[in-house]
Amino acid sequence: MEIILAIITGVLYASGIYMIMRRSMVKLILGIILLGNGVNLLIFLLGRITKGEPPIIDSAEKVLEGVYADPIPQALILTAIVISFGLQAFAIILVKRTYKVLKTDDLDQLNTTDEDS
Amino acid sequence: MTNDIIILPLVVHLFFSILLMFFWNKVNFQKVVSIVGNAVAMVVAIWAFIFVYNNGTHIVESGNWSAPFGIVFVGDMLAVTLVLLTAIAGFAVSVFSTISVIKARLRFGYFSVFHFLLLGLNGAFLTGDIFNLYVWFEIIIISSFVLISIGGEKNQLEGAVKYFALNFFASMIFLTALGVLYGLVGTLNMADISLKIAEVENTTLVEISAVLFLVGFGIKSAIFPLYFWLPASYHTPPSAVSAIFAGLLTKVGVYALIRVFTLIYGGDSFLTILLLTLAIMTIFSGGIGAIIQNNIKKVFMYFIICHIGFMIGGLALFTEVAMAGVIFYLIHDIIIKTNLFLISGLIYRIKTTTNMKKLGGLYANYPKLSLLIAIPLFSLVGIPPLSGYWPKISLILASFNAQQYWFFGALIFGSLITLIVIAKLWAEVFWKDQPKLKFPEKFIYFDQLRIGQKFTFIFPVAFLTFVTLYIGFGAEHIQQLSQRIASELMNNELYINAVLKR
Numbered sequence: 012m013e014i015i016l017a018i019i020t021g022v023l024y025a026s027g028i029y030m031i032m033r034r035s036m037v038k039l040i041l042g043i044i045l046l047g048n049g050v051n052l053l054i055f056l057l058g059r060i061t062k063g064e065p066p067i068i069d070s071a072e073k074v075l076e077g078v079y080a081d082p083i084p085q086a087l088i089l090t091a092i093v094i095s096f097g098l099q100a101f102a103i104i105l106v107k108r109t110y111k112v113l114k115t116d117d118l119d120q121l122n123t124t125d126e127d128s
Numbered sequence: 129m130t131n132d133i134i135i136l137p138l139v140v141h142l143f144f145s146i147l148l149m150f151f152w153n154k155v156n157f158q159k160v161v162s163i164v165g166n167a168v169a170m171v172v173a174i175w176a177f178i179f180v181y182n183n184g185t186h187i188v189e190s191g192n193w194s195a196p197f198g199i200v201f202v203g204d205m206l207a208v209t210l211v212l213l214t215a216i217a218g219f220a221v222s223v224f225s226t227i228s229v230i231k232a233r234l235r236f237g238y239f240s241v242f243h244f245l246l247l248g249l250n251g252a253f254l255t256g257d258i259f260n261l262y263v264w265f266e267i268i269i270i271s272s273f274v275l276i277s278i279g280g281e282k283n284q285l286e287g288a289v290k291y292f293a294l295n296f297f298a299s300m301i302f303l304t305a306l307g308v309l310y311g312l313v314g315t316l317n318m319a320d321i322s323l324k325i326a327e328v329e330n331t332t333l334v335e336i337s338a339v340l341f342l343v344g345f346g347i348k349s350a351i352f353p354l355y356f357w358l359p360a361s362y363h364t365p366p367s368a369v370s371a372i373f374a375g376l377l378t379k380v381g382v383y384a385l386i387r388v389f390t391l392i393y394g395g396d397s398f399l400t401i402l403l404l405t406l407a408i409m410t411i412f413s414g415g416i417g418a419i420i421q422n423n424i425k426k427v428f429m430y431f432i433i434c435h436i437g438f439m440i441g442g443l444a445l446f447t448e449v450a451m452a453g454v455i456f457y458l459i460h461d462i463i464i465k466t467n468l469f470l471i472s473g474l475i476y477r478i479k480t481t482t483n484m485k486k487l488g489g490l491y492a493n494y495p496k497l498s499l500l501i502a503i504p505l506f507s508l509v510g511i512p513p514l515s516g517y518w519p520k521i522s523l524i525l526a527s528f529n530a531q532q533y534w535f536f537g538a539l540i541f542g543s544l545i546t547l548i549v550i551a552k553l554w555a556e557v558f559w560k561d562q563p564k565l566k567f568p569e570k571f572i573y574f575d576q577l578r579i580g581q582k583f584t585f586i587f588p589v590a591f592l593t594f595v596t597l598y599i600g601f602g603a604e605h606i607q608q609l610s611q612r613i614a615s616e617l618m619n620n621e622l623y624i625n626a627v628l629k630r
Binding site: 031036039043046047050053054057058059081083084087090091094097098101102105106108109112113118121122123 | 259262263266269270273274277280282283285286288289290292293296297300303304306307308310311314316
């Protein structure tokens with residue numbers, strides 16, 4: 012299980028960064044989404060995967076004992092998903108608006124900011 | 129009340145940003161509310177500063193969860209000093225925004241988002257939890273995305289796309305570093321991480337997470353190979369927005385670097401070499417970038433990059449003297465960079481352009497105003513009694529003691545090139561005769577403004593100049609404060625004991 016997740020994480024990172032480095036703005040957004048998912052999987056993986064051991068304290072005891080799944084990575088991922096969802100929504104609107112104004116999808120054409128004015 | 133004093137700056141900004149949303153279309157009323165809000169925030173920040181100055185590090189545990197388990201807000205001297213500087217810069221910029229930003233932009237919730245940005249900055253300075261730091265960073269960047277793209281002009285949108293892509297990428301790398309670090313130590317509280325990271329056997333992984341943090345924060349604070357988004361985007365929004373970005377957004381990256389590399393990865397020899405090399409390259413590339421630009425906004429942007437190098441280099445030296453220099457420089461830099469961009473906005477309003485070739489004759493037309501502008505420019509160079517001079521003593525002394533002569537040379541080079549560029553700027557903008565300007569129609573000139581409006585324009589610049597003068601002439605106070613912060617940073621047991629209540 013860990014091996015599969017590790018490979019998937021690597022593939023998501025690689026494809027995300029590859030897509031970000033392409034020249035098209037739509038691919039930039041796709042890259043951002045892939046990279047965000049890769050990061051979430053990485054946190055999930057590094058928080059140690061424990062199957063079938065929910066961190067619930069038995070009514071007879073005061074503290075957790077033995078092996079249990081760490082709930083914190085899941086909380087972190089949930090927060091990160093919500094944040095990156097908001098950012099992606101903003102990015103899609105930004106790119107659409109930029110396309111309407113500039114009439115191009117090519118990031119290489121975005122060079123008016125470097126002109127001497 | 130005093131128990132929760134250090135989170136009051138957050139509460140004030142949150143309250144005012146929500147309040148401002150209820151007055152969405154009443155722009156004139158929003159202006160008043162925003163200025164009042166920032167004034168209140170400044171009072172609260174001063175109060176918090178005095179409280180922490182007298183009583184030492186103060187912590188607030190959210191939901192009464194004790195330290196390593198819940199999120200803590202830690203008000204140590206560094207954090208409250210930066211909160212105070214944020215409040216000062218925020219107040220000046222909000223006054224400047226009321227007059228310099230056009231109504232069409234203000235109508236889309238400009239002030240509300242501006243308060244959210246300040247909320248994020250204060251949160252990032254005060255939090256003691258590293259994942260919470262990530263969340264505050266996201267609040268900062270999403271507010272800054274809105275501010276940079278509000279108005280939707282062609283070059284603004286281009287700048288926004290570049291700014292968005294690289295800042296989002298930086299956040300992802302920060303999150304990756306966080307994941308690796310959590311996997312190693314199993315805690316998110318920075319004080320707790322600091323204790324547990326010493327016990328980790330796999331030092332390679334620790335160094336990998338350190339380098340990931342360096343890249344993530346490095347993109348945000350614009351250090352050498354990672355700064356290219358900054359010259360492509362910071363000059364596109366209105367000057368008021370550029371001012372708050374220049375003053376505080378890159379500095380929050382520097383703050384995060386200082387916090388992480390003193391508390392968690394203190395004094396690692398590999399990192400020292402890496403940081404020093406990056407600092408020297410940052411100073412060189414920023415300085416050389418500044419000298420070839422003709423637009424004064426772009427010149428100031430390259431100065432941001434150049435002077436980030438001073439702080440990163442001081443952090444790399446990792447001695448108490450160097451750290452005092454870094455903190456003093458940070459204090460000086462936040463005020464001065466905010467002021468420089470406000471000045472560029474003022475020049476734009478007077479002359480309709482910020483291109484040095486088209487500018488000229490400002491001293492002949494506005495002698496008093498030019499003298500006012502001269503003070504921050506001279507402080508930036510570091511003419512002796514003014515504020516830029518004092519931190520450089522500490523930095524040069526520390527680099528000499530540590531026998532880091534390359535950094536020593538880079539400091540001298542950075543100061544010299546700042547002097548050359550400011551001399552060129554002064555000659556071109558203030559002394560040269562005015563070349564023929566094309567005056568666009570429908571432009572509100574400075575001369576046509578009423579006297580009250582002119583006052584609103586000049587007041588923030590004068591206010592920040594006054595603060596700069598205080599930093600320069602009251603250098604003893606600031607130096608004492610910086611030394612106290614530096615000793616707190618170097619002896620991080622104080623921070624850890626305060627957070628974990630040992």
